[in-house]
Structure formats: C-alpha cells, structure tokens
Amino acid sequence: MWWQIAVVVLCVLLTHFVKKILQRRFPIDESNSPEDVYAARSFSRILFPAIFWFLLFIGKQILLKWQHVYLLSLLIPIFGSLALIRFGIYLSRRIFAKSVDVTGAHLWMEKTFSSGVWIIAIMYYTDVLTDVIDFLDTNTLAIGRSKLSILEILQGLISVVITVLLALWASAALDKRLMKMGSIHSSLRTVLSRLGRSLLILFAVLISLSLVGIDLTVLSVFSGALGVGLGLGLQKIASNYVSGFIILLDRSLSIDDLITVDKYSGKVSQINTRYTVLKGLDGVESVIPNEMLVSSPVQNLSLTDRSVWMSTDVSVAYNTDIEALLPQLVSATKTVERVSTKSEPSANLISFGASGLDLRIGFWINDPENGKMGVLSQVNRAIWKVLQEQKIEVPYPQSEVRILNAAELVSVSASKSNADPAI
Numbered sequence: 001m002w003w004q005i006a007v008v009v010l011c012v013l014l015t016h017f018v019k020k021i022l023q024r025r026f027p028i029d030e031s032n033s034p035e036d037v038y039a040a041r042s043f044s045r046i047l048f049p050a051i052f053w054f055l056l057f058i059g060k061q062i063l064l065k066w067q068h069v070y071l072l073s074l075l076i077p078i079f080g081s082l083a084l085i086r087f088g089i090y091l092s093r094r095i096f097a098k099s100v101d102v103t104g105a106h107l108w109m110e111k112t113f114s115s116g117v118w119i120i121a122i123m124y125y126t127d128v129l130t131d132v133i134d135f136l137d138t139n140t141l142a143i144g145r146s147k148l149s150i151l152e153i154l155q156g157l158i159s160v161v162i163t164v165l166l167a168l169w170a171s172a173a174l175d176k177r178l179m180k181m182g183s184i185h186s187s188l189r190t191v192l193s194r195l196g197r198s199l200l201i202l203f204a205v206l207i208s209l210s211l212v213g214i215d216l217t218v219l220s221v222f223s224g225a226l227g228v229g230l231g232l233g234l235q236k237i238a239s240n241y242v243s244g245f246i247i248l249l250d251r252s253l254s255i256d257d258l259i260t261v262d263k264y265s266g267k268v269s270q271i272n273t274r275y276t277v278l279k280g281l282d283g284v285e286s287v288i289p290n291e292m293l294v295s296s297p298v299q300n301l302s303l304t305d306r307s308v309w310m311s312t313d314v315s316v317a318y319n320t321d322i323e324a325l326l327p328q329l330v331s332a333t334k335t336v337e338r339v340s341t342k343s344e345p346s347a348n349l350i351s352f353g354a355s356g357l358d359l360r361i362g363f364w365i366n367d368p369e370n371g372k373m374g375v376l377s378q379v380n381r382a383i384w385k386v387l388q389e390q391k392i393e394v395p396y397p398q399s400e401v402r403i404l405n406a407a408e409l410v411s412v413s414a415s416k417s418n419a420d421p422a423i
Helices: 002-025 036-064 071-096 102-127 128-138 148-177 186-212 218-234 235-250 290-295 320-335 373-389 404-421
Strands: 140-144 146-149 258-261 262-273 275-279 285-289 298-300 306-316 346-352 358-367
Touching: 002 036, 002 071, 036 071, 071 102, 071 148, 071 235, 071 358, 071 373, 102 128, 102 306, 128 146, 128 148, 140 148, 140 346, 146 148, 146 235, 186 235, 235 258, 235 275, 262 285, 275 290, 306 373, 320 346
Parallel strands: none
Antiparallel strands: 140 146, 258 262, 258 298, 262 275, 275 285, 306 358, 346 358
16 A cells, blocks of 8 residues: 555656646747637646546556555546546537636536536446446347447447547637638638538548448448438538638638628628628628629629728809819818828819809728728818818709799789689
C-alpha cells in the first residue's frame, strides 16, 4: 500500500509539473474573443485529470509486476470518468454553445451526460456493469434477415455520436483558423469551411460504421435511393445547396455586401449552403433561397465599390441668380459628414418647371449600409439653410382662374333672381 501511495504522490507532482509546462508553452490569449478565452480555460480543466489518469495507468503497469495495485485500480476509473466528463462538457461548449452564456437545455444535457458517466462508473465498481453487458449481448433484434444484439446497436450509436462530435470539434477549429486568414477571400474561406465540415462528418460516420463492423457496400443501395429522391422530390433542395457553393466559389456575393434581389434589399449577414440571410436597414431579416440568387438578377451595391450616388431635387424662383447659387449648394453639400470627399458633389439645372427652375444636387456616400434617409435629410437641411440665408424663394404650384364674359354671367344671374323671388 505504501508503494501505491508513493506512486500516487509522484503522479500528482508530475501532473502539476507537466501542466505548468503546457500552460507556459500554450498560454491563454486574453485578447481573443470571450468565447475563445472561455474555451481555452475549459480545456485547461481537462489537463489535470487526463494527465493524472495517464500517469496512474503507467504506474499501475509498472507496479503490477511486483505486487497488487488495488488502490491504483480504484483511482484510475475515477479520474478517467472525471476527464471524460470535462472533455465532453468542453466539446459541447465548443460545438453547440454560441456564446459564454449557455441555455438551460444545454446545461441539462451536460448534467445528464455527467450523471450517466458516474452511474456507469458506480456500476463498474459494484460489478453490475458486467451483468448489464451480458444482458444486452444476449438480447437481439431482428432487422431484415440479420439479427443484431442490443449491445451492438448501442455500440454503433455511441461510436457514431463520438466520431461525429470529434468531427464537429475539428470542423469548428478549422473554421476559426480559416476565418483568421485574411489573405484568403471571405467567400473562399466560407466554402472551404463548409466543405471541410461536410467531409469530416462523412468520414466520421463511415469510420464509426467500419468500427462497428457494418459492411459499407450496403450503403450503395441507400445512395441509389438518395439519388432517385434528389432527382424527383428533392431537386429544389439540391439546387439550393449547389447554388450556395456556386455563390461562394464565384465570389459574386460576400458577407456585408448590400444587395437587392426581387423585392428584398439589405446587407448579407450569412451565406449558408441552402439559404442567404439579408438584414434590411430597418432590421428585418429575410431568408433568401440560394437558387434565387443564382437564377435572378441581383443588384450588388458593393461588389467592386461601396460608393453609392444619391440626389435631391429643389425648385427656385425664375428671378434667382443660378450661377451664384449652384456653387453655394455644392459647398453646403460638402459640409455633411457622410458625403464622400473623393467624388465632388454636383448641382445642375435640369429643367424649366411650371413654377420655377428645377435643380438637382447629386453626391456620393461610402457607407450605404448605415442607411440613406439620414444623410439625405442632412443634405436637404444644408440646402434649405443656404436658401434661407440668400432669401431665395422656393415656389409652390399656383393656379390662375379667369372668368370669360363676366358681364353676361351677371345679367343672366340678375334675370333669374327677378323671375324667382326665392333666389
């Protein structure tokens, strides 16, 4: 027993030493996002039980040659279960949690997983786990012409879940690494991330089925049925998925682009494999199928240049000095903060209206994603201030009514009033 206690103490010291080395070699960068910092701290909580379990296992194998190792055999499943629980919680937070604050359902799933691991550990210590495994192995279910035991089905499900979770973990790490590569276009980064995620999940499922012992050739029938289904009833869905990859590859759309398709306008906030999300300037989000973006005309206000031209019209009286007024309107437009300074504003006489001279003031803005109504209002206010300072009249429509043959109308009215006293 003293030798086992000495091994445990030595493993604790070595675990702290190795943990300190790893933490110094891979420090937590506090400048990252709160989600990344939280994930790094969650992963550091796995180090102690995982390293301690590994060292205990090695110490057990060495000490087993000379004496019994009952204490080590007792500690290894405990710290193995603890490492498994912490790793499972880390995976769930890394894959499914969108922020540091997790939902109640997520916490309930993590508590259920932790309770399940501890229950299996208790069953192992009480030697009940062997009886449960034998029971599951002896009971079979008929699936077609073959029979599978409940244990084989559970093993298959567990292997699929584990490999898929590991694939999702790897895809999340790949996605974060790709999004930090500024040298690659955002659309190419997105399509590489989606493609890598799909391939990793596919390989995970195939590997898990192979580990269980399922012949992968039986999937050929399923793939044929899937092809027929795609050709008949799922062609729209397949078209949207293919269109999503086309959009990402040809770089016709990118995140934060301002587009107009059909009756929908807004900023591209998400490009998924099946749909694209447009967030309008009023905050309303529209889900657009990718097929519509490929087959319909799309106005992209920021494909090569984010500058947008705007204009406002105003009428002035015919006695206005146009040559002196137009430069003043241009200067007033320049004072607005959001008006672009790279492209000069313009003021032009466009027509001779019925009530006055019609002027048009045009200008460019570089941030259309912030809306057009605000900058248009500021330009109009600046123009109105100039007109008031120069005391220039802004005409409004007026109508002149003339009565022809007024004397005849008066005589007719007088004759009617004499004939009819009631008038």
